[in-house]
Amino acid sequence: MANNGEEVQSQDYIFKIVLIGDSAVGKSNLLARFARDEFYSNSKSTIGVEFQTQKMDIDGKEVKAQIWDTAGQERFRAVTSAYYRGAVGALVVYDISSRPTFDSIGRWLNELHTHSDMNVVTILVGNKTDLKDAREVSTAEGQALAEAQGLFFMETSALDSSNVAAAFETVVKEIYDILSRKVF
Ligand code: GDP
Ligand code: MG
Numbered sequence: 001m002a003n004n005g006e007e008v009q010s011q012d013y014i015f016k017i018v019l020i021g022d023s024a025v026g027k028s029n030l031l032a033r034f035a036r037d038e039f040y041s042n043s044k045s046t047i048g049v050e051f052q053t054q055k056m057d058i059d060g061k062e063v064k065a066q067i068w069d070t071a072g073q074e075r076f077r078a079v080t081s082a083y084y085r086g087a088v089g090a091l092v093v094y095d096i097s098s099r100p101t102f103d104s105i106g107r108w109l110n111e112l113h114t115h116s117d118m119n120v121v122t123i124l125v126g127n128k129t130d131l132k133d134a135r136e137v138s139t140a141e142g143q144a145l146a147e148a149q150g151l152f153f154m155e156t157s158a159l160d161s162s163n164v165a166a167a168f169e170t171v172v173k174e175i176y177d178i179l180s181r182k183v184f
Pocket of ligand 2: 027028029069070071072
């Protein structure tokens with residue numbers, strides 16, 4: 001990492017990360033779990049939150065992620081271009097117990113690519129793995145879509161915390177690694 005006695009001043013960077021995906025897939029709860037270790041059994045978590053700045057430790061360096069939540073706009077298919085502006089990372093979320101939310105992923109990826117840089121680091125997230133008996137989308141299907149689209153992939157549960165931090169960290173670490181390579 002060090003080069004000519006210099007190091008990446010990572011604390012100077014704030015990475016904008018956006019959460020997208022259909023309504024009720026658990027975007028707000030993924031953020032609530034990650035940032036505050038909280039979970040809401042209703043949709044209250046969506047209201048009022050625009051973004052949350054979260055300090056993260058990546059390879060022993062402090063990095064700040066500014067994680068944006070949609071505040072429910074996606075219900076009306078009206079996520080504004082301002083939401084995407086300047087994003088360097090994205091979590092594109094579906095609900096493994098809801099096939100239609102998986103079918104929407106292509107549309108969300110199109111929207112992301114319309115409004116942001118093609119190089120935005122993106123992870124496909126299949127949330128609600130705790131709902132085992134209600135699963136409608138297999139892990140293999142999620143994996144295959146991610147591979148075809150060149151995305152990272154992870155299944156999570158905001159309810160039981162499984163892989164939540166890992167999903168955010170995967171994106172932020174990749175952004176950090178890309179930035180480090182560019183700097184040197
Ligand atoms: P958003 O519209 O994508 O922001 O979704 P929310 O975070 O508001 O969650 C929608 C609903 O799904 C709420 O009732 C949550 O309690 C529930 N939910 C979110 N994540 C999970 C999860 O991992 N497991 C289960 N069982 N329910 C979840
Ligand atoms: Mg929400």
